[in-house]
Amino acid sequence: MNPLLLAIDTETVIAKLVLIVIVISASLVIAMYETYAERKVAAFIQDRIGPNRAGPFGILQPLADGLKLFMKEEIIPATSNKFLFILGPCLAMLTAMMTSAIIPWGNKIEVFGRTVDLQIADVNIGILYVFGVVSMGVYGIMIGGWASNNKFSLLAAIRGASQIISYELAMGLSLIALLMLTGSLSLRTIVMQQMEPGHFWNIVYQPLGFLIFLVCAFAECNRTPFDLSEAENELNFGYHQEYSSMKLGFYLFAEYVNMFISSAIMATLFFGGYDMPFVNEAALSPNVAAAVGIAALMAKIIFFIFLFMWVRWTIPRFRYDQLMNLGWRGLIPLALANMLITGAVILWLHK
Template sequence: MELITFKIILVLALFLLALTVAAYSTWAERKVAAIMQDRIGPNRSGPFGILQPLADGGKFFFKEDFTPAQAEKFLFVIGPSLVMFISLITGAVIPWGKTLNIGGTSFDLQVANIDIGVLFLIGMVSIGVYGILLGGWASNNKFSLIGAIRASSQMISYELAMGLSLLAIIMMAGSLDLKIIVEQQTHGKIWGIIPEVSGLNWNIFYQPLAFIIFFVAALAETNRAPFDLPECENELVNGYHTEYSSMKLGLYMFGEYVNMFISSALITVLFFGGYNFPGIDWVTENWGENAAGILTIVSFLTKTFFGIFVFMWIRWTLPRFRYDQLMHLGWKKLLPFALLNLMLTAAIILAYNHFVA
């Protein structure tokens, strides 16, 4: 019963965290853009404009909810709902921290610790494309349909390179369990040479090419610039959500920011040690399990928020690709490099097991 209660509280906390991060990512993005362009950014709604997301949310709720007369009304509603649902449910398998001890019982800070966590995430990401495709097709608008087709082609193309880069991490860890992948980044000498520091044996040191491929693919999967071709205004009016208004449009926009949050969290898990931080064993031994647990949450969120900042930084720095450039990058660059990295990883693991282990 205690476990069920803790899981329910954790689910609610993650739900509120995801929505809060998505809402305030809109404010943070405007501030980041303003700094880069020597502007002020939001500064009217509350101190430093921190109430701007609430004003935007209220605007979405109170705007007229328009549905085209010839639209497939059921699918028209399902599209944005599916995008938001998939964006939120993917956070269930991510380990957000180590453990907390409550009443003498240790609880994992992970909603669902399943053996195939990576496979679950890939499956959910693959389903997410249907939300965009349904929205574009159900709108009965040619521009929306073109935007939806472009989005599905882009996401399917970059999923291949993303999956291959993930395979290299899976081969190193020997498991699809995200918890195990994080725990294996706690101990060990980097490259077997650098003296061990607990919590610092991150995969980024072993798989820099896989990280670059995965990060670029994540930009494309979340439709972030310079890969925001599905909704480029100068070509498609407004892309797959041209006919959407009110909170249906808000769900598409919030889904993108939740996706960015979850993608940054997944990058943290796979390449930056997850909740690990230098000296985690010392903190656990001297300050106790709960202090270490709280610091692991802070460590995880700090890395994740930095990843979100990099997403925003890239958006306001790089120009948008042409569609042919986007597809060439996915098929002719990322996919071959991902295959090469996979073969090199396999060769190194086999050589290590044969000659060293």
């Protein structure tokens, strides 16, 4: 008999399903409004107005964009591999959404006399699950680029994939230092530790680790200055050149979902997750504390999303050799040194 499968009662399943629906739809809506925010931030930085026609302040612009993508003609190139051509954007979207399962969005809430964790799954391997999903994210790009049967798409796909696997290494190494501090892989435990009185957020203990993680997150999301796989001036349009209509929309959308999720992970790992500073959550009633926590997490996430956009409209794109040099000769040795120093300090303190 399996205690894992039998221990779940119907109410838990329903609660989890509701939570999954909420998290997925919230991610999609936030990703939608990220596209709007991107254009507004770009406009702000370049001293323009930005989209202002659809609704007040152009607030309906994402809906108009989405409708436009849906109405476009669906083109599948004759020489492409049809099945893989459709599988590519599906995989990109799927892997972008899957990471949201283990992020703790808040503490417990009480509904109908039941206590519900605001986390879809608190798995034992925690952050490793994120790495597993991120390493699957390569396939969306590679399969889509290859199945298009276009040299530019293929080159862009290979660029993107090699960039992602190169930066995964530095990302993992920078996290090892953090994990040595926390001693746990579970994201909920990591947040709990940061909420303890007398314990600062992890950014205080791991500033260098955070910096490396941030740079790697930019590279993993294919964002400027690392959007080499979408370099228009070299590769026309990148790996999604042959795509049209909503399949293209899925690729573009997956990037925004990725941005949202990686902002959430950075906030959780280094900035205390759903911890509101200077507020003692334990003194509040559970539902109020959960609401405060969600608001705090969202504020941190929005800040990081703004950072992503700020950097995009400020820093020009790297050259490909600069990108690889930074990854292999810059970040990996730095992350290794950070790991060794952290280990040595922990050993020295626990002597």
